Amino acid sequence: MDAAKTVIPDLDALWMPFTANRQYKAAPRLLASASGMYYTTHDGRQILDGCAGLWCVAAGHCRKEIAEAVARQAATLDYAPPFQMGHPMSFEAATKVAAIMPQGLDRIFFTNSGSESVDTALKIALAYHRARGEGQRTRFIGRERGYHGVGFGGMAVGGIGPNRKAFSANLMPGTDHLPATLNIADAAFSKGQPQWGAHLADELERIVALHDPSTIAAVIVEPLAGSAGVLVPPVGYLDKLRAITSKHGILLIFDEVITAFGRLGTATAAERFKVTPDLITMAKAINNAAVPMGAVAVRREVHDTVVNSAAPGAIELAHGYTYSGHPLAAAAAIATLDLYQRENLFGRAAELSPVFEAAVHSVREAPHVKDIRNLGMVAGIELEPRPGQPGARGYEVFLKCLERGVLVRYTGDILAFSPPLIISEAQIAELFDTVKQALREVQ
Numbered sequence: 001m002d003a004a005k006t007v008i009p010d011l012d013a014l015w016m017p018f019t020a021n022r023q024y025k026a027a028p029r030l031l032a033s034a035s036g037m038y039y040t041t042h043d044g045r046q047i048l049d050g051c052a053g054l055w056c057v058a059a060g061h062c063r064k065e066i067a068e069a070v071a072r073q074a075a076t077l078d079y080a081p082p083f084q085m086g087h088p089m090s091f092e093a094a095t096k097v098a099a100i101m102p103q104g105l106d107r108i109f110f111t112n113s114g115s116e117s118v119d120t121a122l123k124i125a126l127a128y129h130r131a132r133g134e135g136q137r138t139r140f141i142g143r144e145r146g147y148h149g150v151g152f153g154g155m156a157v158g159g160i161g162p163n164r165k166a167f168s169a170n171l172m173p174g175t176d177h178l179p180a181t182l183n184i185a186d187a188a189f190s191k192g193q194p195q196w197g198a199h200l201a202d203e204l205e206r207i208v209a210l211h212d213p214s215t216i217a218a219v220i221v222e223p224l225a226g227s228a229g230v231l232v233p234p235v236g237y238l239d240k241l242r243a244i245t246s247k248h249g250i251l252l253i254f255d256e257v258i259t260a261f262g263r264l265g266t267a268t269a270a271e272r273f274k275v276t277p278d279l280i281t282m283a284k285a286i287n288n289a290a291v292p293m294g295a296v297a298v299r300r301e302v303h304d305t306v307v308n309s310a311a312p313g314a315i316e317l318a319h320g321y322t323y324s325g326h327p328l329a330a331a332a333a334i335a336t337l338d339l340y341q342r343e344n345l346f347g348r349a350a351e352l353s354p355v356f357e358a359a360v361h362s363v364r365e366a367p368h369v370k371d372i373r374n375l376g377m378v379a380g381i382e383l384e385p386r387p388g389q390p391g392a393r394g395y396e397v398f399l400k401c402l403e404r405g406v407l408v409r410y411t412g413d414i415l416a417f418s419p420p421l422i423i424s425e426a427q428i429a430e431l432f433d434t435v436k437q438a439l440r441e442v443q
């Protein structure tokens, strides 16, 4: 395709997700094609992808092996019902995902997104306790600034005010929230995991006591919170959450929609932090975002308890999606997981992390920088907001970077970086040099 000739389509009919629609449509930004580390815009400009799309294209864009697997599958078996029928690719994909999960989390439920994975995990937690004769365990504990997608369950355990505001009267009841772990006053510019903050996990004891442990089904956290601005867990924090949940018979869910599949230099954040939850939610890089797909990895005992408590012939978990384990998504997952292994992309992420860390922290001397946080191949730069105009500076830096050929992500005044794991050292330098220039140009 000649990207330079792509015309701007009529923009009116599409209500864009998580977008300032009027602002965007006044000055649209369209991506027409992609390859490796680069997007090409509708007017033919090359854009270095500093975010792996939306934290998801870990192996780089339009990888031939994945595209071919999807095309082959589309011509072989386009669709098969996942209820009471099956097809080989979904079983094979589940086996491959299970193989790289922490030991014991080897039962895989497929969904189509991170949001669906979260709501699925919450439902599995309820079904598990009910199967054990503890149906009174119905509460969920999330965390302030947590992002768990946009389903009614995920929104309720999530901790981002603006996402909840319009829906607040109808959120899933029975939730409470841990405090967020970010503390810029005591832990600014910490490289990797901050030393400060493990004690914040002790808040869980307080919340558990308030509600009584016997009413709580699960605690859900992102091991490293991405969407709310890259919040890295303090040293020892996740271990404490694991100890407290285990003590009270509460399930621990890690939402690894961003962190699974190499982002932290390991298959999962659980592996990186050496803390094993009972369930892991994932999506995004599971198949390099080639076809929508998500999954929940479940500890075998949790799965077996639910499945074995049902009467023979009965459906054990009344839950699933028309597209659970869709043949095209599953084919993409198999090809992607093979690619990750063949190119040792998780190992490559681990090796590149120190270079990435040094490069992002070199932005510290640029104007407006309030904090820099990083771990593995993910980083956030928090800017001082312009007085009276929160978010304006972040948006302008994003636009300046785009003008200069680099895609970064911004949430308010926080810039986030999560490039494909195939990024070169020269491209890492280009990414952050562009950010520095942009910061010097904005007010």
Ligand code: PLP
Binding pocket: 112, 113, 114, 115, 116, 118, 147, 148, 149, 150, 222, 226, 227, 255, 256, 257, 258, 283, 284
């Ligand atoms: N959970 C986490 C941790 C996420 O980062 C996201 C998306 O960024 C989601 C859930 C929701 O995923 P989706 O947008 O695929 O529904």
